[in-house]
Amino acid sequence: MKEGQVVEVRGVEKSFGDGNQRIHVLKKVDLDARAGEILMLVGPSGCGKTTLLSAIAGTLRVEGGSINVFGQPMHSMSSSALTKFRGSHIGFIFQQFNLIPTLTCAENVSVPLLIQGVSSSKALARAKDSLATVGLGDRWKDRPGKLSGGQQQRVAIARALVHEPPLVICDEPTAALDAKNGEIVLDLFREVARSPGRAVIIVTHDNRIFSYADRIARMDDGRMIEERESDHSEKPHFDHEISH
Amino acid sequence: MFTQIIRFVTIVAAAFGFYLITVVNAKQQEKNLQSAGEPLKAPAQKPYADAVAATGLIEALSENVAIGSPIAGLITDLFVTVNSPVKKGQPLFKLDDRELRAEETGRRADIEVAKAQIAVAEAQQAKADLQFNRLDSLKGTGAVSKDVTETRQSDAQVAASQVLAAKAQLVSAEAALQRLQLLIDRLTVLSPRDGTILQVNTRAGEYAATSPKNPAVIVGDLNRFQIRADVDEQNATRIREGQKAKAHLKGDPKVTFDLEFSRIEPYVIPKVSLTGASTERVDTRVLQVIYTFVRPADAPPLYVGQQVDVFIEAAQP
Amino acid sequence: MFRLALKMLFGDGAKYLMLVFGIFFATFLIVQQSAVFCGLMRWTSSTLRNCSAPIYVVDAKVEQINETNALRDTDVALVRSVSSVRWAMPLYTGIQRVRMEDGTYKAVQLLGIDSATLAGGPTRMISGNVDDLRLPNTVVIDRLATERLANKGERPIGVGDVFEINDLEARVVGVCEAERSFTGGPYIWTTYERALQYTPPSRKMLSAILAAPIEGKTIDETVADIEAHTGLKAYSNQGYGTSKQDFSEATIWWYVRNTGIPISFGTTVVIGFIVGTAIACQTFYAFVLENLKHLGALKAMGMSNFRLSLMLLLQSFTVGIIGFGIGLLFTSLFAMAALKNEQPPFFMPWQIPVVAFLVIQTICALAALLGIIRLSLYEPAMVFRV
Numbered sequence: 019m020k021e022g023q024v025v026e027v028r029g030v031e032k033s034f035g036d037g038n039q040r041i042h043v044l045k046k047v048d049l050d051a052r053a054g055e056i057l058m059l060v061g062p063s064g065c066g067k068t069t070l071l072s073a074i075a076g077t078l079r080v081e082g083g084s085i086n087v088f089g090q091p092m093h094s095m096s097s098s099a100l101t102k103f104r105g106s107h108i109g110f111i112f113q114q115f116n117l118i119p120t121l122t123c124a125e126n127v128s129v130p131l132l133i134q135g136v137s138s139s140k141a142l143a144r145a146k147d148s149l150a151t152v153g154l155g156d157r158w159k160d161r162p163g164k165l166s167g168g169q170q171q172r173v174a175i176a177r178a179l180v181h182e183p184p185l186v187i188c189d190e191p192t193a194a195l196d197a198k199n200g201e202i203v204l205d206l207f208r209e210v211a212r213s214p215g216r217a218v219i220i221v222t223h224d225n226r227i228f229s230y231a232d233r234i235a236r237m238d239d240g241r242m243i244e245e246r247e248s249d250h251s252e253k254p255h256f257d258h259e260i261s262h
Numbered sequence: 263m264f265t266q267i268i269r270f271v272t273i274v275a276a277a278f279g280f281y282l283i284t285v286v287n288a289k290q291q292e293k294n295l296q297s298a299g300e301p302l303k304a305p306a307q308k309p310y311a312d313a314v315a316a317t318g319l320i321e322a323l324s325e326n327v328a329i330g331s332p333i334a335g336l337i338t339d340l341f342v343t344v345n346s347p348v349k350k351g352q353p354l355f356k357l358d359d360r361e362l363r364a365e366e367t368g369r370r371a372d373i374e375v376a377k378a379q380i381a382v383a384e385a386q387q388a389k390a391d392l393q394f395n396r397l398d399s400l401k402g403t404g405a406v407s408k409d410v411t412e413t414r415q416s417d418a419q420v421a422a423s424q425v426l427a428a429k430a431q432l433v434s435a436e437a438a439l440q441r442l443q444l445l446i447d448r449l450t451v452l453s454p455r456d457g458t459i460l461q462v463n464t465r466a467g468e469y470a471a472t473s474p475k476n477p478a479v480i481v482g483d484l485n486r487f488q489i490r491a492d493v494d495e496q497n498a499t500r501i502r503e504g505q506k507a508k509a510h511l512k513g514d515p516k517v518t519f520d521l522e523f524s525r526i527e528p529y530v531i532p533k534v535s536l537t538g539a540s541t542e543r544v545d546t547r548v549l550q551v552i553y554t555f556v557r558p559a560d561a562p563p564l565y566v567g568q569q570v571d572v573f574i575e576a577a578q579p
Numbered sequence: 580m581f582r583l584a585l586k587m588l589f590g591d592g593a594k595y596l597m598l599v600f601g602i603f604f605a606t607f608l609i610v611q612q613s614a615v616f617c618g619l620m621r622w623t624s625s626t627l628r629n630c631s632a633p634i635y636v637v638d639a640k641v642e643q644i645n646e647t648n649a650l651r652d653t654d655v656a657l658v659r660s661v662s663s664v665r666w667a668m669p670l671y672t673g674i675q676r677v678r679m680e681d682g683t684y685k686a687v688q689l690l691g692i693d694s695a696t697l698a699g700g701p702t703r704m705i706s707g708n709v710d711d712l713r714l715p716n717t718v719v720i721d722r723l724a725t726e727r728l729a730n731k732g733e734r735p736i737g738v739g740d741v742f743e744i745n746d747l748e749a750r751v752v753g754v755c756e757a758e759r760s761f762t763g764g765p766y767i768w769t770t771y772e773r774a775l776q777y778t779p780p781s782r783k784m785l786s787a788i789l790a791a792p793i794e795g796k797t798i799d800e801t802v803a804d805i806e807a808h809t810g811l812k813a814y815s816n817q818g819y820g821t822s823k824q825d826f827s828e829a830t831i832w833w834y835v836r837n838t839g840i841p842i843s844f845g846t847t848v849v850i851g852f853i854v855g856t857a858i859a860c861q862t863f864y865a866f867v868l869e870n871l872k873h874l875g876a877l878k879a880m881g882m883s884n885f886r887l888s889l890m891l892l893l894q895s896f897t898v899g900i901i902g903f904g905i906g907l908l909f910t911s912l913f914a915m916a917a918l919k920n921e922q923p924p925f926f927m928p929w930q931i932p933v934v935a936f937l938v939i940q941t942i943c944a945l946a947a948l949l950g951i952i953r954l955s956l957y958e959p960a961m962v963f964r965v
Contacts, residue, residue: 068963077958077962077963101878105881110876112962121586129580130881133580133881133882133886272901275905276900276901279903279904279908279910280904283910286914289918301697306666308793312662314660315656494660496809497657514695515696548653
């Protein structure tokens, strides 16, 4: 693996269903992700990008090829080791935020720490810090239901980062957000990727946000059809200008 | 807030529920009746390891003599009271004898009549003798015919027989009077033996029947007692002559007597229940075993007819 | 994490209440109905506890105390003659009628006990003296009788009052505590001889013989001895140690075999179990389904199946314990009213709540198991698919 290389996907294959109904979702896909950059996985619906993301995240077994994350062979690890690995190395951000509505924001954020066995009071303190970094330090006592969509996604980001994972995986993070909130969230991602140098992989088909990517990998029909550096010049398609 | 109230209320209610059920349990325990250890009054202790139990009745030693009335009749006099000692031949009670007394008066008159008739007969005999003697002295003189003399002689003989007959009449009248007097005496009932009056079932002026079930007076000997123990026929095989026995007074198990074997009544009879119920119930047949005993000095007074629990030392069944 | 599991549970007030209600309902039905059943069954053998003696001897064919065949009077002596019997006393039990002043009749349970020893007499007197039973025409009544035999609207009867049993005078010399009879009539003690006078005569009147073993013999051995030597049936009495031939057990089994009581109560208990299980499982499953997305996210974020299962079990057992507690609360309230009024019957051996607790926790474990199965079928990758 090259210096800074975090994820190395080689010749991954995955199919669903049986016999005639068998659909090949991933056909010999290669992908690399490096620390400190935002990699966007784009493509039309059903192209296999979410499946690839699941495989990288270690929540899905592939049938062929290899996936190495931080040098760990995800394709051959036992499922309990995989579970442990997910808990310690990967931060998750979901399209629907998946915050538990009956818990406060701080409690939600503390969950990854609790999974790792950090004591409850310590976890809560770090959760509050993490909330502060996403600008919601004063909302820690509120239930997610009281927050706007953007705020909820920021809570989710705080949760994804609270245990300092070197790899953050985002599934359509802006799909449920309006333009303004999308911007705020993506700005956060940029910071996340730059400061201590994390790898951020974002699956999206929202072309408004392509300009935030450092690299873009385009997929179609289970194949990687383009993988290129982004020049950040692709014009953002948001309706208004972003102000920093 | 709402959920907090629910949480608080349910948890408190549940905790209270756990507590209350222990309270209920304690209350229930408290309501539980304790098993009685022993009867309030200690029951009679069995004197022998293997014993046949029987119920018994105290009797006077000589057995109780139920005195009946010789004839049905009105009682005019009662000479004894319950508990009074009597000697043999002592009068107990007297029945109405007026009818017999009335007859006695008639009989006495009959005697006087008989006596008068003897006098009449004797006078006639004297007269006949006189007439015959006068003719007889003229015998051989030819003054009177032989025929007349013979007639006079036979007259004198008839008169003599009449005297005899009149005398016999007197004896008969006297005998009749004597019989009446015996009948009158019989109406005074005498004690057949020395003893104590145990029961008087009649009063002066009452009508005494001759029914054997209803004796007017019961006489018995109170100095020594015997116990008649009813042994269930199922236990009869365990009874032998001479077995030791002890008796407890029913109602006071502390009073115990040593019994002395007397005899076994060889005839098994239907048991007459001793429960004192109004109706006699024949439950089973019983073997009666008779024991005698002397009342211990320190024992409470005993009475004939009292019930006792008897334990007879017996062989293993 | 487990604290958060509880917060997740309590956070959803409506679902939580529904779950607790299901468990409460099942608990209340199971515990209360079982206790009422036990109470009713206990009533059937209350004579055995009111008239307490280590051994009951009855006719060979008798199976329960409320239906005895009369014995012969001499059987008392027969039992007394058994070597391992320390004492034996006659007992009359029967239902007689008390005539009230207004002409109505009340049924009573008449007990005739040995007049000398008063064996089988009342054990807990409230007022008066048992010894006074030796006075003529006297009875000791239980607390129920003080009200039952009082004239309408008048004060309860007590020591010194007089009523009539079968037209014969009965003077109250004592009031005692007694358990309720199955027939509902109060218990009235008198001596054996007087009980026979109160009772219309029949050929045989002796209902049972009370007996006790000599020292060094167990009740069981004496029971066997009595049966071997007399041909009568002997039973041991509860409260003097457990035994294989217990009269109250025999009585209760007689009622179980010969009446529909256990079936009707059993049905209610089973319905309580089924309804409780249905409500609890259904609601808990819905609870798991609703949270599946979040639980799946937890799974994706690295939580092991084992830990998730523990969380679900914790949640269901928490509901189980709280619901059970509330069920006990309502059962206790019912019990207190029942014990106070002595009606309806209520008797709860400690086994009932313990077994009910296990049953309820089994229901909860079952509900949790459904959730666990559903969750383990849920692949963490599914969380990425909306």
